[in-house]
Amino acid sequence: MIELDDVGYSYGGGELLSNVSVKLAPGSFHFLTGPSGAGKTTLLKLCYGALTPTSGAVRAFDADMRGFDRDQMAMLRRRIGVVHQDCRFLDHLPLADNIALPLIVSGRDMAQESANLRELMTWVGLTERADARPPELSGGERQRAALARAVILSPDVVLADEPTGNVDWEMSMRLLTLLVELNKMGKTVLIASHDLALIRAAKSQVQARVLRIANRRLQLAGADL
Amino acid sequence: MSGGTLRNVLFGDAQADRVVPPSGFTARLTLFASGAMAFLAVFALALSLASGRLADRWASELARSATLRITAPEDQVAAQTAAALTILRQTPGVDRARALSAGEQAALLAPWFGPGLDLAALPVPQLIEVTEDEQGYDAAGLRLRLSAEVPGAVLDDHTRWRKPLVEAANSLRRLGWISILLIGGAMAAMISLAANAALAANAQVIEVLRLVGARDSYIAGAFVRRFTLRALIGSAVGIALGLGGVLLLPAASDEGGFLTGLGFRGLGWLWPLLIPLLGASVAFAATWAAARRRLTELS
Numbered sequence: 001m002i003e004l005d006d007v008g009y010s011y012g013g014g015e016l017l018s019n020v021s022v023k024l025a026p027g028s029f030h031f032l033t034g035p036s037g038a039g040k041t042t043l044l045k046l047c048y049g050a051l052t053p054t055s056g057a058v059r060a061f062d063a064d065m066r067g068f069d070r071d072q073m074a075m076l077r078r079r080i081g082v083v084h085q086d087c088r089f090l091d092h093l094p095l096a097d098n099i100a101l102p103l104i105v106s107g108r109d110m111a112q113e114s115a116n117l118r119e120l121m122t123w124v125g126l127t128e129r130a131d132a133r134p135p136e137l138s139g140g141e142r143q144r145a146a147l148a149r150a151v152i153l154s155p156d157v158v159l160a161d162e163p164t165g166n167v168d169w170e171m172s173m174r175l176l177t178l179l180v181e182l183n184k185m186g187k188t189v190l191i192a193s194h195d196l197a198l199i200r201a202a203k204s205q206v207q208a209r210v211l212r213i214a215n216r217r218l219q220l221a222g223a224d225l
Numbered sequence: 226m227s228g229g230t231l232r233n234v235l236f237g238d239a240q241a242d243r244v245v246p247p248s249g250f251t252a253r254l255t256l257f258a259s260g261a262m263a264f265l266a267v268f269a270l271a272l273s274l275a276s277g278r279l280a281d282r283w284a285s286e287l288a289r290s291a292t293l294r295i296t297a298p299e300d301q302v303a304a305q306t307a308a309a310l311t312i313l314r315q316t317p318g319v320d321r322a323r324a325l326s327a328g329e330q331a332a333l334l335a336p337w338f339g340p341g342l343d344l345a346a347l348p349v350p351q352l353i354e355v356t357e358d359e360q361g362y363d364a365a366g367l368r369l370r371l372s373a374e375v376p377g378a379v380l381d382d383h384t385r386w387r388k389p390l391v392e393a394a395n396s397l398r399r400l401g402w403i404s405i406l407l408i409g410g411a412m413a414a415m416i417s418l419a420a421n422a423a424l425a426a427n428a429q430v431i432e433v434l435r436l437v438g439a440r441d442s443y444i445a446g447a448f449v450r451r452f453t454l455r456a457l458i459g460s461a462v463g464i465a466l467g468l469g470g471v472l473l474l475p476a477a478s479d480e481g482g483f484l485t486g487l488g489f490r491g492l493g494w495l496w497p498l499l500i501p502l503l504g505a506s507v508a509f510a511a512t513w514a515a516a517r518r519r520l521t522e523l524s
Contacts, residue, residue: 050436070441070524078438088433092246104240105439149437 001026001157001188002047002080007056009042016042018216020056024157024190029183029206031199032192033221034213040192041085043213044159047190048080049073061156078106081150083160087142089134096121096130099145102153117152124148124178140171147178157188164198172198180206244434245447248426251419255452256459258415259508263463263500264470266408270496271471273401275487280394287387291364293322293353297377306351309375313355316370318362325352355380412456412504413511420452420515431523445516449509456508460501468497 002024009017016039024030024047032040045051046058049065058065060076068076081102089098096117097104103113121127124144129137137145143163150158160179164172176198183189183206193199202208210221293313297305306324313322325333330352331342364382371378424431434444471488489496 070520074435074438074440077436082436084436088429088436090244090246090430090433093243097243101244101433102437104244105434105437105443107443110240153438 001061003059004043004046004053005057005059007046007053007058009039009046009051010054011042015216017046017213017218020218022211022218024188026156026188027183027186028188029180029202029208030190031202031208031210031221032190032213033194033196033199033210036194038213039216040194040213041161043218044082044161044190044192047157047159048082049076078102078153079155079157081153081155081158083143083146083150083158083163085162085165087134087146089142089145091134094131094133095126095137095145098134099126099148099152101149106153120148120152125174139166140168140174143167143171143175144178147175151182151187155187157190158182160189160191162193162195163191164193164195169197173201176202176205241443241447242450244430244439245427245451246430248423251423251426252451252455254419255416255455255508256462258412258419259456259459259504260463260466262408262412262415263460263504264467266405266500267464267467267471267497269401269404269408270500271487271489273398273405274489274493274496276394276397276401278490279486280391280398283387283394284391287383287390289357289361291355291357291380291382293355293371294379294381295351295353295375295377296379301377302351305375305377306353309353309371309378312367312370312374313353316362316367318357318360319355320358321354321356323354325354350377409503409507413507416452416456416508417511417515420448420512421519423452424448424516424519428523431520441517441520445513445520448516449512452512453505453509457501457505460504463504464497464500468494 004020004022007017007020008015020043032043034040042051046053047060049058049060049068052066061079065073065076089095090101093101099121100110100113100117103110103117118127121130124147126141126145126148129141129145134142134145143166147158147160147163150160158179163175163179167175172195179189179191180202191202199208199210203210211218212221293309295302295305295309310322310324313319327344330349331344333352334342334344334349364380368380371380431444474487476488
């Protein structure tokens, strides 16, 4: 589904990632861990084409992303839902429109999609907050909204960058449950997180593979995880 | 730009237009710039059309007329005038020849000497108005014959002063069109600046839209539609004010000369209606170019 083949990435003269190879198979659940600044966000960005590798190749849905033009990249991003750590909403739009943004930009008929949107907002528990503006939301509400926006187009892959970084443990568990539910629906999930307690908690709910970035390289985490 | 892309950019949908936040000063700048430019364009157009009319009129009216001046001792004026008229009537290419009456000559001098002028007290030459037919006459041949038979006659076919007048009017017409081009260029520059400012201010919005799968044509279209609509509205207000100003100009009159003939005439009143469409087209092209450039930079 998404495959990194001997990928390296350098930035500002320094090498951040080196010889990274990984394959995210359909329906798999991966955690990506490592210390802050190790390159977790960079690796996620390489997966959805926000960054271009300085060496190696990234393939998405059997196509080499090096040959993608900007329109093809836009199409790719409709198949990969991304949850950013800082959520990135449009503050001038109400929450419901922010969640529906992928539908809007892909030209879907919003009248036909309204039931889908309502169902999704119920799933993440934000029905009552549909008209709120993003700055009025709590950290947990923002993360759930970001997750809803990431999956509204029913993408094949969901990438989440520290989705529990700004929320308490209870909310972390709630978000984790939502991501596990998505995986059980057949979605491929990759979560970048430095929260080892979360990863341990997840392993009791889903068969997850844990990858760790250390010294610019990607490796399978040990039995401690 | 493909047909489909152009259609998307021009028409889009209401949802698409909402994703770009309203931008205060760029909206006002675009409205004001397009309004002011359309206002100026109306006057440049009026000047150009009036100059064109004037050049055409001078060229056609003066081209077919000439003046024969008889300067002779008082007792020979009548005889030489009669002789000149006879020659003119016999000359091929002359349609009409007529000696001006004393009253008509006095009227010609009235702007300088005032009304009630007694021509008998002044050594004023007798003037003969000559109108040529379609074929025209041989001016050089006529001059030779007149010099032999009417020694006091001088033929003035107006060429000497008609040419610079027509050239001046044509220059004014060109100046008007150049002004319109410059106004369009200035408008494009100002709208480009406003669009660039709006795009720069919305860099984060653009990033979010790209992350959720928006194509560049979709993002550019949202900005292009907004600026094109503003330019259309601004230009429409500008031409309404400009046409009001033209209507308030004094009506054309012989006494006022060129300065009172600056308005539009007949179907000429329809020309300014093209200005908002041109303004919107300029805004469309300027914003599209700015958006494409900015989106490439942000890649």
